[in-house]
Amino acid sequence: MHHRLLFLALCSAGALLAATAGSDSAANYAVDGFTNGANQGTGFQAWNIFATGSGGNWIGDSTFGCGDINTSGKSFGMWGNPGGNNFIRCYRKFAGGALSAGQKFTCRITVNWRSGYKGLELLSSGSAIFKTEVGNFGSGDDYTYSVTNASNKSLGWGWGEKSIIDCAFEQKTGNVLGVSLTRGTDIFTQDFTLPAPADEFQLFCGSTDGGDNNNFYANSMVVIPEPATLLALALGVGLLVRARR
DSSP: OOOHHHHHHHHHHHHHOOOOEEEOOOGGSSOOOOOOOOOOOSSOOOOOEEEEEEEEEEOOOTTSSOOOBTTTTBBBEEESSSSSEEEEEEEEEEESSSTEEEOOOEEEEEOOSSEEEEEEEEEEETEEEEEEEEEESSSSSSEEEEETHHEEEEEEOOOOOOOOEEEEEEEEEGEEEEEEEEEEEEEEEEEEEEOOOOEEEEEEEEOSSGGGGEEEHHHHHHHHOOHHHHHHHHHHHHHHHHHOO
16 A cells, blocks of 8 residues: 555656756856757756857856856856857757746846847747847847747846846746846846746857857756645655655
């Protein structure tokens, strides 16, 4: 009987948790280790990186041109210039599948000058569902967001030197995604009903002017499990202990 209860509890825990809890940061990589197929940390699949034209990526100190989001003096750096079809895109899927209700994905990004375009995008089965982006969008330099490939909308933020943006995405029931973007005292929070939960994120930078001030950095990616999963896992462990008595 105990073994049957243990099996049911562990199956429930597996069903509740889709994306695998984990974290990664640039501190886990050698200077030349941010490459296609690299897979450090936990909770993510391997990096899928490609560049078009003149663009690239590296592990470096984000304070060279942007704000300080370093871990052990390192961040994930990206560049794509000059203007035109020159860019770098760095994709990474969540291990275990898409975010489930109650899970959260967090990441830190930093930019300085707003030429070209650079930012973070969430995807579901390869399709974009939410994007936060910094760049020049015809009417002027801006900080923006967009949903399912709709036109970019301004966050209403003024320019901030070496801006650091803390991004948090909480998956809720009914395919609702709670978005929180925080830059100092500038805070954007809103819920969006999307086609499906995110199972992948993309970091990108392209068509910028040259120089360190136009680079893009990201760091500290975390997938946080929902409380219900932790409870189910605790129950499974408790039943395992009982079953062994």
